[in-house]
């Protein structure tokens with residue numbers, strides 16, 4: 177027998193290997209095969225009895241790794257789509273779809289009841305055995321424990337009559353319900369708001385109808401979207417199907433996790449990205465065997481082998497975290513859409529600030545728009561005020577971190593025992609180090625990105641390659657002895673606030689704080705229980721957290737993302753402001769948001785101030801139309817990298833020439849040009865951007881790159897639908 181095996185090797189189509197006919201092998205199983213001098217793990221994609229035509233001999237499979245397929249036929253096909261769309265090898269796509277291979281645990285034979293309608297035993301050992309199995313399958317050993325020796329004969333009789341079947345199971349496996357968090361309360365009987373009820377009704381009808389349908393749920397922050405997801409999942413389960421819920425980052429949405437576990441208990445599986453490979457593999461098997469039917473996880477959970485898939489929810493669908501920045505460079509939302517279509521399931525995207533692409537799809541009728549325009553319980557959206565920082569600049573030319581308005585508001589909350597969140601967008605080049613003499617900004621020589629000062633180890637860090645530098649170097653441009661440390665990172669915000677309000681209890685939430693103090697969940701829990709008055713943080717505090725006692729959100733620099741060299745800069749700014757603002761006033765008292773800015777006149781900030789998504793969308797769509805950006809075009813970024821600029825540049829030029837020749841009407845090529853971050857981790861990077869009207873047009877142009885062999889050491893990557901123009 178012969179098997180076609182997809183290997184995780186760039187540019188490689190499946191190869192054929194032979195195996196003995198008695199080996200139980202099926203498509204979707206992993207096998208170890210020889211490739212050159214290496215042994216590589218690949219996926220069986222199909223079997224054949226004869227060797228395909230041009231081949232006369234072939235190597236043998238070294239070892240079969242899975243006792244049963246790791247991927248279903250549907251998922252194999254989804255992998256093929258990913259490989260074709262995102263331009264990678266089928267084997268690369270498949271490898272990304274399952275947890276890393278860990279040897280399957282020992283198995284044992286279990287007996288289980290078979291529904292046959294045959295006459296049931298009504299007495300004796302047969303009845304005892306039957307009753308023991310009613311609660312679920314049991315290993316033979318346990319089934320016959322404490323029974324007389326003749327029980328073995330009784331079991332054989334039952335099996336012969338077809339009343340009991342046996343199957344292989346993971347040894348020692350217990351379908352133990354996950355500990356249900358005490359925080360979550362299963363509020364099944366909560367009365368839906370009129371808007372929620374209308375939405376639920378629509379979804380229920382679609383679930384009852386079966387088949388594929390796609391929805392975009394646009395609901396303001398605190399409008400009860402999560403409750404709608406939970407109801408839809410419950411309906412899907414009732415229909416005997418399973419569901420997947422995608423979130424940008426599990427650790428950042430502990431409340432969603434708690435609510436899902438509280439409601440679905442042991443039927444739920446959580447694919448935490450920090451789960452050790454063994455546990456991940458075990459959860460995976462629980463899903464594949466149908467023991468877990470609701471899966472919560474980050475982007476890779478879109479591949480969960482849920483049996484009889486009925487629904488995929490993509491929460492906060494606008495989040496860039498759904499895009500994988502590594503091969504395969506897939507976008508989980510878009511993969512979810514394809515998977516739902518193929519498996520006749522419902523797709524439910526949700527967001528308070530949908531991506532322009534998704535909202536445009538809804539407007540064009542490709543997805544159905546559902547809206548929750550108000551917060552539950554008649555709570556109002558927080559009032560957002562823009563604070564003009566240009567007026568705060570004091571005569572000594574020291575730019576203050578906080579406006580008077582913000583300090584007054586913080587003092588009021590502290591006096592009233594209410595909580596505040598102070599938010600700072602680190603990505604806006606905030607903690608840069610500047611020479612006081614010549615104004616030079618210190619950058620990493622390897623990456624050309626600004627260095628960031630960190631107080632805990634008193635060093636400068638490159639956030640791109642992780643290199644560290646001494647904190648007080650001489651200025652590389654003018655030689656001035658000591659450049660000024662400072663800027664305004666979260667640490668400085670924390671320090672200054674503590675200095676100004678010595679009695680306030682502070683917590684900080686950013687990547688460094690987590691690395692040093694441990695859990696993000698723990699910090700959020702402490703804040704939620706009122707163990708601190710002020711939470712200082714980066715975008716981590718912007719996500720789906722729900723703290724009723726927070727009445728003030730201070731945005732230290734609302735415009736930092738506005739000047740990023742990316743056509744989505746304004747969209748990101750709008751989304752971030754609305755999301756952060758959404759953390760305020762979720763309890764009984766109204767919330768206030770103070771957004772400090774140096775561009776108080778900017779339209780996008782003003783639209784965020786009034787929470788006017790529709791107006792923002794209309795304006796943004798016009799821009800995109802004028803500049804032919806998505807959704808009016810399909811993009812691909814071609815990046816060439818090498819330690820030396822010269823070879824990378826040459827390859828980029830060759831690639832550009834090939835692409836140029838393949839262009840047709842409606843396609844455009846930008847570059848090659850140095851990437852925004854010209855050097856990352858000691859590599860020079862050049863970028864070409866391809867814009868095409870259609871997906872097929874783009875695929876045709878990109879086809880011109882196949883067979884291009886970059887000279888030694890140059891890496892050429894294609895990013896289809898790139899998200900970050902860096």
Ligand code: ADP
Pocket residue numbers: 366367368369372395396397398399400401402403404552553722
């Ligand atoms: P979103 O996901 O839209 O931000 P959530 O689903 O988190 O909103 O809901 C916000 C809060 O309102 C949560 O504490 C939730 O339990 C509560 N909630 C949701 N629906 C209702 C309802 N119909 N009645 C009362 N409270 C609700």
Ligand code: ZN
Pocket residue numbers: 620621622623624638639640641642643856857858
């Ligand atoms: Zn660096």
Ligand code: ZN
Pocket residue numbers: 611612613614615616651652653654655656
């Ligand atoms: Zn200088």
